[in-house]
Amino acid sequence: MRQGLCIVCLLALLALAGCGGEAGNTQPGGSTSPTSSGDVPTTRPSAEQARAWRARGRAACAGMQPVEGARHFKEAAERAGAHGRFVGLVTEPTAAVEQSPGYPKLVAAFYATTLPAPQRTLAAAGCAEELAARE
Amino acid sequence: MKRKFAVLTVLGALLAFAVPASSMASMSPATHTFEIAGGTLSPKIGTSLGSCPITKISGTIPGSPANETETLFPVSTPTIGTCTAGTTLTLGGSWTFGGASYQTQLGGPAATLTMKFSSLPNCKLSSTSPALFGIWSNGATSPKLLKSSYHAHSGSALTWSNDGGTCAVAGQTETVTWTGQSAGAPLGAGTAATVTDLSNPNLVVVLGANK
Secondary structure: OHHHHHHHHHHHHHHHHHHHHOOOOOOOOOOOOOEEEOOOOOOOOOHHHHHHHHHHHHHHHOOOOHHHHHHHOHHHHHHOOOOHHHHHHHHOOOHHHHHOOOHHHHHHHHHHOOOOHHHHHHHHHHHHHHHHHHO | OHHHHHHHHHHHHHHHHHOOOOOOEEEEOOOOEEEEEOHHHOOEEEOOOOEEEEEEEEEEOOOOOHHHHOOEEEEOOOEEOOOOOOEEEEEEEOEEEEEEOOEEEEEOOOEEEEEEEOOOOOEEEEEOOOEEEEEEEOOEOOOOOEOOEEEEEEEOEEEEEEOOOOOOOOOOEEEOEEEOOOOOOOOOOOOOEEEEEOOOOOOOOEEEEOO
């Protein structure tokens, strides 16, 4: 009887050792601090550069309706690396997207992908102004 | 007596086999701290509007036997490098890393990832359970040390939402790219980051089938 009890205890211990395999991420150790990085330009544009980039955006988008602009810049944006789904969202918008007050800004950002990164923000702002005026 | 002994043995065996085999991969050496770092060719999280490199992924491998049975291990929030101008990436929550044999996943249901682009104000792209998939290659210690490597492969879908204004594509999804860099080639040509055992640089961090 005593032997039997010892065996049961041993087997129970073995079974419990296997329970360490429960799936889950309950072990401590991972940091939960947010990490953020991003727009850390090494040099800020001069006032003249800023004006020029904004003007460039206005000129590029002048006289176009937003969806017209999106299709106009499609090829250049794809060459610059714009991805398939995003290209479709911008150039073949649903009615809800096209009618959104944010659509000119979306097209402007799409246009800006054809430019060097430092110029994009200001050029997009200029382009968005032109497209919004033509809506 | 013998019958009781036999019954107890069978019951014990059944108990042992009843434990669910829920795990898929092991990682070793147990308790060692590891780091995945790509230097100037770090893997990047990218979208059409901008991208950010992840310069370091690090964590501590659980002790035995958890390192042989857990699928995913907690890691520190990945370190972000310098993003393309106008792009902001924020990582938060609790991140995990691991996988089945050579296929790995970084992120998890408790992690958060948010990207913003100054060229597209009033929009943000985010996920509360990001998944960044990678391919792991085990190194070797003989005939000489060859560290394991990690190749960023693909990312999961994030969702656009309003951010201080109206975002035209709010509610739409976009899959981020998660890929290695290659100097002089289009993004995605496929470099790999090195995995270092920080506890003992002469050892190799191995990802393998669970025991």
